Amino acid sequence: MAEYRRLEVNEVGDVTVVRFRDQKILDDLNIQELGRELARLVEVENRARLLLNFASVEFLSSAALGKLITLDKKVKAAGGTLRLCCIQPEIFEVFVITKLNRVFDIKENEADALAAF
Numbered sequence: 001m002a003e004y005r006r007l008e009v010n011e012v013g014d015v016t017v018v019r020f021r022d023q024k025i026l027d028d029l030n031i032q033e034l035g036r037e038l039a040r041l042v043e044v045e046n047r048a049r050l051l052l053n054f055a056s057v058e059f060l061s062s063a064a065l066g067k068l069i070t071l072d073k074k075v076k077a078a079g080g081t082l083r084l085c086c087i088q089p090e091i092f093e094v095f096v097i098t099k100l101n102r103v104f105d106i107k108e109n110e111a112d113a114l115a116a117f
Contacts, residue, residue, distance in 0.1 A: 006034040009041070015117050016047040017110070024059040035067035039074060048080030051113050055086035065100065072104065081105075085113035 008019040018041070025031060041047045052068075054060075068084075075082040085107045087095065095101040107113035 004037050006030060007037050012051075012114055015049045015051055015114055016041060017051045017053060017114075019053045019055065020057050023056055025057060025064040026059055026061045028063060031061065031063045031067060034064065035070065038067060038071045042071070042074045042078055042080065046078070048075065048078055049117055050075060050080065050082045051110070051117075052082070052084045053086050053110055053113075054084060054088065054091065055110075057091065058088060060091050060094065065094070065098065069100070069103070081117060083107060083113045083116060085110050 006021055008021060010017045010019075018038070020034075022030060022034075025034065041050065050071075072082050083105045086109060087106060092101070092106070095104070095106065105116065107116060
């Protein structure tokens with residue numbers, strides 16, 4: 001399995017659980033690297049069932065949201081499923097304002113998200 005600088009990747013059954021190493025996902029270079037690492041999970045490692053756990057994330061830039069939208073498209077194109085969980089209320093508000101809460105399947109906690117696969 002590849003080494004990831006921005007992500008912590010674990011398997012729970014047949015679901016790949018991804019946690020973010022950065023509390024603040026703001027810096028453009030870090031976001032570019034994050035996007036590459038997320039894409040590699042789908043395109044290179046063929047992981048079709050992804051759960052992104054945002055428990056440690058305090059800030060998320062709009063550029064990072066763009067990477068999530070791109071990832072969602074890649075996962076769907078591969079016939080997979082992407083779910084998000086543990087999003088802080090301040091960040092979830094951004095998902096609501098941008099209507100991305102309608103695009104993504106967002107669960108309150110990891111257990112609920114895993115059960116939904």
